[in-house]
Amino acid sequence: GAVVSQHPSRVICKSGTSVKIECRSLDFQATTMFWYRQFPKQSLMLMATSNEGSKATYEQGVEKDKFLINHASLTLSTLTVTSAHPEDSSFYICSGRGGADTQYFGPGTRLTVL
Amino acid sequence: AQTVTQSQPEMSVQEAETVTLSCTYDTSESNYYLFWYKQPPSRQMILVIRQEAYKQQNATENRFSVNFQKAAKSFSLKISDSQLGDTAMYFCAFMKHVGTSGSRLTFGEGTQLTVNP
Numbered sequence: 001g002a003v004v005s006q007h008p009s010r011v012i013c014k015s016g017t018s019v020k021i022e023c024r025s026l027d028f029q030a031t032t033m034f035w036y037r038q039f040p041k042q043s044l045m046l047m048a049t050s051n052e053g054s055k056a057t058y059e060q061g062v063e064k065d066k067f068l069i070n071h072a073s074l075t076l077s078t079l080t081v082t083s084a085h086p087e088d089s090s091f092y093i094c095s096g097r098g099g100a101d102t103q104y105f106g107p108g109t110r111l112t113v114l
Numbered sequence: 115a116q117t118v119t120q121s122q123p124e125m126s127v128q129e130a131e132t133v134t135l136s137c138t139y140d141t142s143e144s145n146y147y148l149f150w151y152k153q154p155p156s157r158q159m160i161l162v163i164r165q166e167a168y169k170q171q172n173a174t175e176n177r178f179s180v181n182f183q184k185a186a187k188s189f190s191l192k193i194s195d196s197q198l199g200d201t202a203m204y205f206c207a208f209m210k211h212v213g214t215s216g217s218r219l220t221f222g223e224g225t226q227l228t229v230n231p
Contacts, residue, residue, distance in 0.1 A: 034218065034219075038157075041226075042223075042224075043205060043221045043222065043223050043224050044159075044205070044219075044221050046218055046219070049218060091157060093157075093159065095159070100164070101147055101209065101211065101217070102147075102149070102161060102164060103209075103219055104161065105151075105158065105159035105160075107156070107157070107158045108157050108158065
């Protein structure tokens with residue numbers, strides 16, 4: 001199956017700092033990547049859709065200036081949480097759209113903002 | 115807008131037995147995909163099975179099979195010979211077919227399945 005990696009798996013940062021999360025498709029090219037946020041015992045909430053070489057499309061209520069998404073290549077998308085605050089603490093998951101319109105997910109990144 | 119409903123927040127099954135997780139959805143689309151993903155304690159989302167709406171034949175993957183009832187907008191997952199490693203949160207998901215541009219997944223709220231020894 002298609003493999004997606006995420007880095008880092010865990011990050012702890014101080015309030016006010018920025019954090020970058022990388023999402024890579026290892027064995028396929030993902031023209032479209034998705035970023036999700038998941039709270040404990042809840043479903044995945046789509047934050048944004050990114051297409052290679054173009055601006056990301058953000059879901060309603062997601063601040064695009066706080067959650068910067070860059071999809072510079074067919075195998076790499078990054079999510080930068082700018083000026084992070086404790087309420088941004090969450091589990092962030094990316095996925096890449098692979099063959100047959102199927103999304104393959106990364107292992108997730110747990111962000112803790114102190 | 116599409117909605118996906120999983121009416122069973124939690125389920126349990128004895129090892130080696132069979133369990134069925136239910137999922138219903140609402141859409142006006144005629145061409146779409148349905149998925150079941152599992153999320154074990156590691157929180158890695160894993161594709162379990164995929165169904166294309168235009169196919170009448172139910173998808174199967176080893177011990178996993180679906181009962182796809184398009185008219186009823188129902189998409190249940192049957193797990194046969196349950197194993198301890200099947201313990202996970204299971205999400206039903208819908209995606210409308212939009213060709214090469216792709217589309218977002220709409221997830222249900224999930225069903226926590228526990229397989230007991």
